[in-house]
Amino acid sequence: VSPGTFGKGKLLEPMFLLSGIPGQEDIHLWSSIPFCLMYVISIVGNSVILFIIKTDPTLHEPMYIFLSMLAVTDLGLSIATIPTILGIYLFNYREISFEACFAQLFFIHSLQCIESSMLLLMAFDRFVAIHEPLRYASILTLPRIGKIGLVFLLRGVAIIFPLPLLLKRFQYCRANVLSHSYCVHQDVMKMACSDISINSIYGLFTTLLTVGLDSLLIFLSYVMILKTVLLIASPAECLRALNTCVSHLCTILLFYTPMIGLSVIHRFGKGSSPFLQILLGYIYLLVPPLMNPIVYSVKSKHLRARIIRVFVK
Template sequence: MSAIISCNDSTVNYDHFVLTGIPGMQEKNSWVAFPLGVLYVLTLLGNVTILLVIKTDESLHEPMYIFLSILACSDLGLSVSTMPTMLSVYWFDAAEITFNDCITQLFFIHTFQWVESGVLVAMAFDRFIAIRDPLRYRLLLPNSVIAKLGIAVLSRGFCVGFPSPFLLKRLCFCRSNVLSHSYCLHPDVMKLACTDTKVNFLYGLIMVIVTLGLDVAFILASYILILKTVLRIASHEERLKALNTCVSHICTILIFYVPMIGVSLVHRFGKHLSPIVHMLMANIYVAVPPLLNPIVYCVKTQQIRQRIYKKFLGKKTRC
């Protein structure tokens, strides 16, 4: 059992938390460990490949690919923040994590997620400019504008994630020290507190409305404007070509937001569901988007695909 320390003379406060693998079937954790390790390696390879190709090919130094490189960096950050802990739980049954390590991990998880959400908004804006005014695309989105957007996205992610560790530090934990997942999240840690969590709850709710709500609204508005612009194009072929440039971005939006919404719904309304469902949704939430994003852009973006073939296979593709 984890060590405990006094808290306000009337409660106890755990200095360790226990992460959870497969609920009730810890002896089968190794079944998840191997595929999870493969996913981790593929995630690292995919995102590093995207970054190398964009960095070394000057023809890809355009707004769309710069935003894609920021997306790859946030995916790498999310994977590095979560996967080692998850693998230690499933592979080595090393389930204990110190309180300070836990709040540090959840800070990085939430920060990288909000960075990714902000990047998706910037990419939606980029697609609107590219379709509405393709001839002045580079003029309207020079490097200085891209740099400011990148700094704004990173700063917002940091500012949203920064208060979480301090809000949790002020709480006392006496009910249990067993978390629901194989990594730390603010809502999961908060529910173990035996002191008032109203401030934490309100902070989380406000941040979701202000960030996630506004991000989704801006993305929807961008695509409404994109559709209006596309419908003005006379040629059916040109309309399809314009919409095709948005397919990768739309897939990435679905890959990011659907698991996030799914985990939130399971947490709030799925208390009657099997703990295994909660475990699967939590793992999909952090493991699948960083894995699938580079695959989507490699498959659906011809320029990326051609550069990868040329760089790593020494030949060009006709696709």
């Protein structure tokens, strides 16, 4: 497929080519099996979490409402990424149009900003629950949670919205073979034959303003949580308080570790292994939606009991 079509001196809209695992094209069909399983588990797991939280009035608490927001975001990420991945591995369909690629990267980056915001809200929820247990219900009321959620939703959309517009002004005259099985801003902008410095600066700005700021505030929240917990006289109560944060800490590690690793490789790891980039890319987008329902189901006794009750019936 030609990366760009020329006609009467004008470069027409390019067709990008997505990539699977280089050199492993003969086993792509077998490779599709784990991706299909991850897709099904992510969709079913997050849908079950949403269903149980919605139908059980005892779970209409701030912690579970934030968890349901996280589940919605994870569902969106799975729906935005897995179809193009399965298209490559099941049908060897690598082409993606200009508009579809930009739409996909908009949804991927917006949803990741929103997920980062949800993790920040969940850290704040844990801080309030441990530091102000008597005022917990009065601080995190349902209307206030709704307003905060809306603000973070609009923040994610507003910050990411310029990215497709900035990419659309470029001409793409290189071999437009992307590094991943989906479109992300860092990957697409490298395909341009124009000056990408504005995109690079704005991409760094969006990362610092969303993931960078959120991770800093999450860290400060846990510093305050630890400070509060250390003031608790009883070691048993101290451990009980920290135990309520374990699921959230696991979710933070699952989300931020591969994202930071992939961002560093894209910007500074020019000599890094392509396979490492691809592996981190899959972990970065597919593992959090898969693991978050499992982590919270295992750690939350109430949620686990409700899930067992639903499936036993």
